[in-house]
Amino acid sequence: MNLKRRIILFVLFWGWAAQSFAQSKPDTTRIIINAISGMQYDVVRFSVKPGTYVRLILFNKDDMEHNIVLGKQDSRHAIVDVAQALGKDGPAMGYIPKSDLILASIHLLHVGQSDSILFRAPRNTGVYPYVCTFPGHGSIMYGAMHVTNGVMPEITADMNIPPHRRKANGTLLPDQISGHPFKLIPPYLYRVLMPDAGPAAIAVCLPNKINYCWDAGICQLRYLWEGGFLDLTDYWTIKGELHAKILGKLFYQDSLKFNFRIGTASLAPKVHFKGYRLVRDYPEFHYYIDDIEVFELIHDLDHGLGIVREFRMNHINQPIQFIHQEGDGMIYKCEKGKIKGNRVELNQAEAASFSITMLKENQ
Amino acid sequence: MKATIYIALMAICWWTSCKQVNDITSPTAAYIVENIKLPEGLVGETGAIEFLPDGRLVACFLRGEVMIYNPLNKEWRLFASGLHEPLGLLIISDKEMLVMQRPELTRIKDSDGDGKADVFETVTDAFGMTGNYHEWNYGPVKDKDGNLYIGLNTASEYGKIQHEVRGKLDTTLLPGKPLQKFSAVPYRGWIMKITPDGKVLPFASGLRSPNGLLIDDQNRLLVNDNQGDWVGTSALYHVEQNHFYGHPASLLWKEGWNMGDPSKLPISSLDSMRTKATVLYPHGIMASSPSQPVLDRTNGKFGPFTSQLYVGEMNQERILRVMLEEVGGQLQGACIPFLDKHGLLKGNNRLAFAPDGSLWVGHTQHGFIGDLGIQRIVYTGKVPMDIAAMHLLNNGFELKFTQPIKSDVRIDSSFFHFRHYYYDYHLKYGSDQYDIRDIPITSVDLSDDRQRIILKMNEILPGYIYELTLGDIISSNGTMLENKLICYTVNKKNQ
Numbered sequence: 001m002n003l004k005r006r007i008i009l010f011v012l013f014w015g016w017a018a019q020s021f022a023q024s025k026p027d028t029t030r031i032i033i034n035a036i037s038g039m040q041y042d043v044v045r046f047s048v049k050p051g052t053y054v055r056l057i058l059f060n061k062d063d064m065e066h067n068i069v070l071g072k073q074d075s076r077h078a079i080v081d082v083a084q085a086l087g088k089d090g091p092a093m094g095y096i097p098k099s100d101l102i103l104a105s106i107h108l109l110h111v112g113q114s115d116s117i118l119f120r121a122p123r124n125t126g127v128y129p130y131v132c133t134f135p136g137h138g139s140i141m142y143g144a145m146h147v148t149n150g151v152m153p154e155i156t157a158d159m160n161i162p163p164h165r166r167k168a169n170g171t172l173l174p175d176q177i178s179g180h181p182f183k184l185i186p187p188y189l190y191r192v193l194m195p196d197a198g199p200a201a202i203a204v205c206l207p208n209k210i211n212y213c214w215d216a217g218i219c220q221l222r223y224l225w226e227g228g229f230l231d232l233t234d235y236w237t238i239k240g241e242l243h244a245k246i247l248g249k250l251f252y253q254d255s256l257k258f259n260f261r262i263g264t265a266s267l268a269p270k271v272h273f274k275g276y277r278l279v280r281d282y283p284e285f286h287y288y289i290d291d292i293e294v295f296e297l298i299h300d301l302d303h304g305l306g307i308v309r310e311f312r313m314n315h316i317n318q319p320i321q322f323i324h325q326e327g328d329g330m331i332y333k334c335e336k337g338k339i340k341g342n343r344v345e346l347n348q349a350e351a352a353s354f355s356i357t358m359l360k361e362n363q
Numbered sequence: 364m365k366a367t368i369y370i371a372l373m374a375i376c377w378w379t380s381c382k383q384v385n386d387i388t389s390p391t392a393a394y395i396v397e398n399i400k401l402p403e404g405l406v407g408e409t410g411a412i413e414f415l416p417d418g419r420l421v422a423c424f425l426r427g428e429v430m431i432y433n434p435l436n437k438e439w440r441l442f443a444s445g446l447h448e449p450l451g452l453l454i455i456s457d458k459e460m461l462v463m464q465r466p467e468l469t470r471i472k473d474s475d476g477d478g479k480a481d482v483f484e485t486v487t488d489a490f491g492m493t494g495n496y497h498e499w500n501y502g503p504v505k506d507k508d509g510n511l512y513i514g515l516n517t518a519s520e521y522g523k524i525q526h527e528v529r530g531k532l533d534t535t536l537l538p539g540k541p542l543q544k545f546s547a548v549p550y551r552g553w554i555m556k557i558t559p560d561g562k563v564l565p566f567a568s569g570l571r572s573p574n575g576l577l578i579d580d581q582n583r584l585l586v587n588d589n590q591g592d593w594v595g596t597s598a599l600y601h602v603e604q605n606h607f608y609g610h611p612a613s614l615l616w617k618e619g620w621n622m623g624d625p626s627k628l629p630i631s632s633l634d635s636m637r638t639k640a641t642v643l644y645p646h647g648i649m650a651s652s653p654s655q656p657v658l659d660r661t662n663g664k665f666g667p668f669t670s671q672l673y674v675g676e677m678n679q680e681r682i683l684r685v686m687l688e689e690v691g692g693q694l695q696g697a698c699i700p701f702l703d704k705h706g707l708l709k710g711n712n713r714l715a716f717a718p719d720g721s722l723w724v725g726h727t728q729h730g731f732i733g734d735l736g737i738q739r740i741v742y743t744g745k746v747p748m749d750i751a752a753m754h755l756l757n758n759g760f761e762l763k764f765t766q767p768i769k770s771d772v773r774i775d776s777s778f779f780h781f782r783h784y785y786y787d788y789h790l791k792y793g794s795d796q797y798d799i800r801d802i803p804i805t806s807v808d809l810s811d812d813r814q815r816i817i818l819k820m821n822e823i824l825p826g827y828i829y830e831l832t833l834g835d836i837i838s839s840n841g842t843m844l845e846n847k848l849i850c851y852t853v854n855k856k857n858q
Contacts, residue, residue: 037521038730063521063591065793084679088648088782088830088848091796095647111542111792135647136678136709136732179406179426182441190427191447191464198527199494200466216466216488217529236406236426275469275484286484 028053028118033143035059035066035109035132044143044161047152048121054145057116060109066132067094067108070119070145075101076129080138095133103128121147127160179236187281187299192235195243196253197222200273203244204283205229210300210307211248219271219287219294220259224252224358226304251360255325260289263318292316306330306359313351320351333357393666393747393845396706399432399723399737402439407735409725411452411462412715420717422737423449423462425729429471429480431457434717443471443480450574451502451513463500463513466492466529468557489563490515490555491530491548495522496730497572498551504576504584509559512566512584512602514573517544517552517612533615535624543592543626543790544571545612552613554586554602568617569608569637570600574712575655575674583694587653587674590646593626595786595794597653598640599674599685601694609637609788626790634788641694642685643786643828643852644674646793649698652677652731656685657714657722664720666742667751667765673701673722675711678732680704682711682724682740690755691855697753699849708734748842750833750849755857759819760829766838767813776804778834779818783827802829813839825853 031054034042039062048054058068071079082097083090094108104119122128124147131142144160146152156166178184186207194201198217205211211229213222227248234242258268269290276283284297293314300307313320322344324332332339336354337346346354401407408425415421420432421442429443429452443462451463458473467488471480492498497519503511518524520542530548537547546552549565554573556566572589579585583601590597593610600608607614611633614625622628644650654675659668672685684701687694710733713725722740727733752763768774781802786794806819823829829851836844 039732063519063792088645088832091645091647092799134678135651139709140732179404180428180444181402181405181430181439182444189445191445191466193494193525199492199525199529200488216485217527273467273485273488275482277474277483278481 028055030055030057032057032059033068035062035068035141037062039132039137039141040162040165041068041130041132041141041143044165045146045152045155045158046143047146047148049149050121050125050147051123052121053118054121055116055118056104056106057114058106058109059114060111063111065108065110065134066137066141067096067106067134068130069096069105069133070103070128070130071101072103073126073128076131076138076142079129080131080133083133083138084135090135095135097133108134121145125149129160178232187283189283190230190232190244191216192230192232192244193242194222195246202276202283203230204298206298206300206307208300208302208304209248210304211246212298212307214283214285214298216273216285218257219273219285219289220254220257221298221309222254223250224307225250252328252330252358255328256323259322259324260294261321261323262290262292292320301357301359304360306357308355308357310355311351312353316348316351319348320346322346322356329361331359331361333359392745393743394702394705395741395743396702397739397741398706399739400437401736402430405430407737408727408729409713409735409737410448410450410727412713412723412725412737413452413454413460414715414717414723415454415457416718417457418718419457420715420723420737421452421454421460422725423452425449425727429460429462440478442473442478443483448499450499451576453503453505453511461486461503461511463502465498465500468500468503468511468513486511487555487557487561487563488529490550491528491532493518493528493532493547494525495519495547497522497544499572499574501574502576503557504578506578506584507582511557512576512578513555513557514570514576514586515551515553515555516572516574517546517570517610519544535615536612536626541790542792543612544610546615549616550613551616552610553616554584556604565616565618566604567602567606567608568613569606569610570613571610575653577656577658577672579658579672580660580670585641585656585672587656588640589652590793592790592792593788595788596646597644597650599642599644599653599656599672599698600638601641603638606638607636609633609639630789637788639854640852641687641854642696642698643850644683644698645796645828645830645850646786648830648848649700649850650674650676650678650681650683653683654712655714657716659716661716661720664742665716665722665740667746667749668701673714674698675714675724677710677712677727680707680709680711682707682714682722686752688754690857693855695755695852695854697849697851699750699753700846702740703846706738707740708736708738710734746842747845748836748838749845753831753849753851755823755851755853756817756819757857758821758823759817760831760851762816762818764814764816764836764838764844766840766842768809768816769837769839769841770813772837774807774809774816774836776807776818778836779804779807780832781818781820782830782832783824784830785827798827823853823856825856828852 029048128145186205189204197215200216202214231245272288274286276285295312297310326342334344336350411423427446447465453461468486470484472482495518499516502513536545554567556564573586575587577585611625656672656674674683682701687696710726712727724738751765754761784796784799808817833847
């Protein structure tokens, strides 16, 4: 029998067992707790009436091993210490020590496993902590069983649960501060995972409330938005996978994946990102399109009317075309070259230094 | 009668005073841990720390800062910002350094001398990325010939991949069943070598999460890997060119690979291909998530363990010590806790020796167990009573202590308890300990200087960890043995 089937049967069995038990004993409370990413239980507190039965079910949905140990009142730190002191005997015991402090426990669960336990809640009202005793986990992975005939305290004031979970509806507290030891004054940038871009993206906040996403993977301006810059709360909170959230309003999005054509070629050239230089804090991107060396610096116009893309190019031996998508919401201007429909044609001399202005159509 | 009482009282006083003389010195005395105050507003998730020759610290933080700290005036200043999860640093000067970011290895430079970096040159981005959270990069470290090495993490089956990825996408190992870390773009799970002329070469494969690289004084590349699927317990590897270290995902990117899903190969084939760990860290006993190794080049400024390694542990308030030796032409050795608690935090992610011989520790958590901030460990000059060396002999071990053992104590086998066990090599996350056995000690020989002990047993089996628990051994000056658990990984017998 494979593991998945075993788990399913196991869950079915316990689901049945718990249900039938609950039917025969109407005072059984069924609590399902998941161990989840970020070293935490999804349920950090629950309440039961004194002396009633509790069926506690633990699912391990995290990517490391966890157990759960329910202890006497005020015993969390002591239990963690006793478990830690098991040392080399810890693995064989699933890091659960023999201790009078422990009321109930579910053994160490591997990734994807689950188990349950039936126990009777203490007759004395009070707060009974539960904690994962795997070495190191106990300091942040814990919660509380409130044994009470009344209601639990306000979650924001419940000192028995981890600080970052003391929030109404139990979701994580957003971290609104930037976490930087300096004030963010535009222009500034983040290399960060961005939506609708390759993973090597660069987000830049400009002074006139225009922001852009430049993709270092394909050396291309991907999109522009106005208003707020980024909400990085989730990005910082979780392990760095969720995209930064764009605040404000998107007003331009590239669909060509590359603006330049060399000579008469109709295909996009090969590009190679070389880095950037800060010029008065504005990034000037450095890249190659085939053998042509390119520098690109983007600044925004007063009142957020649009942007100017300043280009410098070296080693040019053919004319260059700058192409944009028609109807992309922008008006294109170039002080050099010839504008023909959705393209700007630049000869070798012109391409050495030019700028493309992109104005919002609706302004 | 009075005389008898008087003599008895005198005896008690003498005994009590002897007790006081013998009073066990606090083990905290050899090392003290200090907290370094971070600048206001900074979330101190430390990605890297290294020192400038003048004693200033350079630190990277995961929200993108590179900062320089002057320990003399305790002032921080910003050198660079906006970087993408910087997890590695190699210093060239206070105006130029290499930083390992998520998308690339970058040379950052202060070209105009204003104290802030203004040039960010891509040294290499010649590796894939999918946006999966687990695709962290580590290093660079530099060998004697000027080659750089970086480590590329595998992706997590619990994470996602983006719609747009960088590099050729191979969907063979995309998350499915069974769950395991994967490598969907080149060269996740590899150690890469960057030659002085800029060539980027896949160097060695089979890594899962190589959070910590070191080039030692013999020009050997040593890399820590983290327990999980295919890694029964965390390990230190001696990484050599074209070797494979056991996690199959990376094999997809081996030149000429034509055997499909590498994780479906028979375990025996994979096992015969892999190079085994130099030192294993028993999971939940020594370390659950080892990080950066550093070499003690302080010549005694940091205490009696010159030329040994220190290794950070993420999950506990602990730093480990590793002692290596060559046996049968191959590197192997022992690990032992170095410092437990004493004010040390968790999340011991990065280590660096300051020019004054103090060991600095950068902490992080990043969605896992850990702490924030930077600490500094200072050797007080009081020699700890500890195991200075553990050598494998023919059917035995030699232990060398930092100090002689107290003269009136008869050392016998009751002070030593050996077990052996091994961890299995398989896809399933982690491994139980197998064939756990107590190993009887057949003889105990203490040297004349009372600083070396030879422990003999009937047989030593390669492929096992030999775990030794020591009793309360006290030094001649009354110091209690600091660390009483040491694990030796026997790959080769010493014949």
